[in-house]
Amino acid sequence: MALMNENYLKLQGSYLFSEIARRISEFKKENPQADIIRMGIGDVTRPLAPAVIKAMHQAVDEMGQPGTFRGYGPEQGYEFLAQKIIENDFTPRGIEIDVSEVFVSDGAKSDTANFQELFGINNILAVTDPVYPVYVDSNVMAGRTGYPNAKGQFENIVYLPCNEENGMKPSLPLTRVDMIYLCYPNNPTGMTLSKEELEKWVAYARENKAIILYDAAYEAFIREENVPHSIFEINGAREVAVEFRSFSKTAGFTGTRCAYTIVPKEVMVYDSQGNCHSLNKMWLRRQTTKFNGASYPVQAAAAAVFSEEGKKQIRETIDYYMENAGIIKRGLEKAGYKVFGGVNAPYIWFKTPNQMPSWDFFDKLMKEAHVIGTPGAGFGASGEGYFRLTAFNSRENTEQAIERIKTRVFF
Numbered sequence: 157m158a159l160m161n162e163n164y165l166k167l168q169g170s171y172l173f174s175e176i177a178r179r180i181s182e183f184k185k186e187n188p189q190a191d192i193i194r195m196g197i198g199d200v201t202r203p204l205a206p207a208v209i210k211a212m213h214q215a216v217d218e219m220g221q222p223g224t225f226r227g228y229g230p231e232q233g234y235e236f237l238a239q240k241i242i243e244n245d246f247t248p249r250g251i252e253i254d255v256s257e258v259f260v261s262d263g264a265k266s267d268t269a270n271f272q273e274l275f276g277i278n279n280i281l282a283v284t285d286p287v288y289p290v291y292v293d294s295n296v297m298a299g300r301t302g303y304p305n306a307k308g309q310f311e312n313i314v315y316l317p318c319n320e321e322n323g324m325k326p327s328l329p330l331t332r333v334d335m336i337y338l339c340y341p342n343n344p345t346g347m348t349l350s351k352e353e354l355e356k357w358v359a360y361a362r363e364n365k366a367i368i369l370y371d372a373a374y375e376a377f378i379r380e381e382n383v384p385h386s387i388f389e390i391n392g393a394r395e396v397a398v399e400f401r402s403f404s405k406t407a408g409f410t411g412t413r414c415a416y417t418i419v420p421k422e423v424m425v426y427d428s429q430g431n432c433h434s435l436n437k438m439w440l441r442r443q444t445t446k447f448n449g450a451s452y453p454v455q456a457a458a459a460a461v462f463s464e465e466g467k468k469q470i471r472e473t474i475d476y477y478m479e480n481a482g483i484i485k486r487g488l489e490k491a492g493y494k495v496f497g498g499v500n501a502p503y504i505w506f507k508t509p510n511q512m513p514s515w516d517f518f519d520k521l522m523k524e525a526h527v528i529g530t531p532g533a534g535f536g537a538s539g540e541g542y543f544r545l546t547a548f549n550s551r552e553n554t555e556q557a558i559e560r561i562k563t564r565v566f567f
């Protein structure tokens with residue numbers, strides 16, 4: 157008899173997006189003529205940059221010729237891409253990264269989910285609340301947690317509430333933790349940490365020999381000064397942090413799939429005898445065993461993101477989304493909402509009026525404005541009473557949606 161991994165029994169169903177879909181389809185049945193605008197999507201909508209498409213076409217042609225055909229590439233990615241990543245994303249910020257510290261992959265979702273397997277099963281992890289659910293669920297599957305309580309919070313996870321009172325900035329944990337997941341600019345709150353704030357986390361990790369798993373998937377959306385683009389801008393971070401980056405939101409690669417993870421040589425974890433071991437070596441071992449690399453045409457396309465025209469084209473698309481973000485933020489503020497995010501991230505996070513439960517607000521917005529967003533409660537207990545809109549829709553729909561919220565939704 158094949159026994160199951162019983163940790164899967166601890167997981168809650170992927171309730172959030174299926175529940176949203178169920179409510180929309182029910183509403184549509186009763187209101188077939190309603191022109192629904194979806195502002196809940198966490199997916200890009202603008203096409204790939206022409207420079208990226210050109211490079212991908214060329215790479216496909218190379219694969220069709222005996223002289224230029226390529227089979228398996230290096231599991232950790234081609235050096236031509238790693239070099240471009242270092243030269244463009246790190247060197248200009250004064251960060252030295254070696255090619256052997258760059259691990260190219262097919263996504264930051266898989267990297268953030270897989271990386272936990274390098275850690276002991278008894279480590280305590282800390283996550284912000286609200287949180288990107290992948291960090292939590294991957295650790296549940298691995299058996300690093302207990303069962304969830306009535307609020308949906310798992311035993312052996314330290315939740316760091318982010319709310320109006322602390323301006324969506326988590327406080328350092330009060331009890332000892334070993335693995336810390338931070339995502340900045342943040343999904344879902346759209347907020348950032350300053351250099352000084354991030355320095356506190358690096359200091360905590362150094363004092364406690366903890367590791368920070370830093371998700372910088374939205375780095376390209378940062379507009380303000382003094383917002384770190386990489387955790388490696390902080391002195392001492394090379395000894396305690398790993399950074400996840402992705403071409404998904406930066407360059408529209410959600411359907412193309414390419415990301416990378418930086419694992420510095422200095423980051424160490426400890427065995428039960430107290431001897432240190434290199435996470436870089438462990439991740440290399442893991443990837444070479446369980447992963448066979450991102451495809452050559454995709455890596456060639458990702459390298460074109462860093463060409464002069466590629467950079468320009470990508471900037472235009474990000475500007476487009478960030479203008480949408482500004483329209484949403486200003487519109488909601490004008491309508492009297494308390495708004496977070498939308499300045500350095502494509503997410504706008506706001507308080508529901510009169511502490512209305514976020515699912516009730518979802519229904520109200522859908523019924524009165526025909527606008528769909530994401531209830532904050534879907535991202536964690538502290539998300540209750542908040543709501544997320546994204547800047548990834550078209551300009552026209554974004555303007556329409558905000559106009560409708562301003563003129564149709566009242567309290």
Ligand SMILES: *Cc1c(COP(=O)(O)O)cnc(C)c1O
Pocket residue numbers: 198262263264265266288339343371373401402403404405409410414415
């Ligand atoms: C979208 C997103 C990613 C990117 O995932 P990919 O697998 O690279 O598409 C990573 N982290 C967060 C928080 C995200 O929202």
